[in-house]
Amino acid sequence: MTKAIGLAEETIISKIYLIRGQKVMLDRDLAELYGVETKALKQAVRRNMNRFPPDFMFDMTVKELENWRSQNVTSKEDRQGLRYVPFCFTEQGVTMLSCILNSDRAIAVNILVIRVFTRMREMLMTHKDIFVKLEQIEKTLLKQDIRMNKHEEDIQMIFEAIKELFDPPVEPRPRIGFRRAGEED
Known part of the structure; x- marks a missing residue:
């Protein structure tokens, strides 16, 4: 099923960031992987906020966003597609997204993302x-x-x-x- 969506694990790994000491993925990266607009993903999350406690998802602060941009952006024109502070999803938050985004692609992407997170955790434990x-x-x-x-x-x-x-x-x-x-x- 993951081959059908044509995603490499390296693509997912490149979209995992360390923010507040946690490995997270940003809303816009997940929206891109799921094939939906960031706005639609954020609306779905807002309609289901009770499913996303702080250890599943949090808003990046403006200061964190500025730090993140300075560390990850090479030119000032490229703002990484972020006009607003993004939602940051932990591994559990990404899993919860599969409950509210119920497309075949979202399910396949979630399976792949969870496998990547699991492999990263196993490597750290090793x-x-x-x-x-x-x-x-x-x-x-x-x-x-x-x-x-x-x-x-x-x-x-x-x-x-x-x-x-x-x-x-x-x-x-x-x-x-x-x-x-x-x-x-």
């Missing part, structure tokens, strides 16, 4: 262990109050040991094994 270990090491080092020079020496020693593992030995090693008649060292 690497969470690494981040936790790094934090533990950092806390341990801070508690021990070890000088930075000592760390640099230790890190350099580790890199040298790794290089030795991958570099071939400089001195030729004696051959091991049987020699055939007429073979020399």
Whole structure:
């Protein structure tokens, strides 16, 4: 079904922004994906506001909009199609949109968007262990109050040991094994 709408996951990922510490999609991007006008999407949401608590959808503030534009716009003429502060939909808000936008395209797009959000969350969880270990090491080092020079020496020693593992030995090693008649060292 997602192939029928011709959307790549990269297209959806490029439309996910981090605002207020949450991964969100903007109303105009969702309207474009659904094939409806932004105005129509916003009207449908306003008619069903009880379905969109603050953790599902929120209005971007004017200041957030200015920050967002400055980070994402390359020219002043391009205002990213935003004349008004947009609605920002969290993953749950995007899911709720499928209840009020009941077209085949909206359902197919929602399925794809939810899969992208889920894959992003899985990737973060996969690497969470690494981040936790790094934090533990950092806390341990801070508690021990070890000088930075000592760390640099230790890190350099580790890199040298790794290089030795991958570099071939400089001195030729004696051959091991049987020699055939007429073979020399």
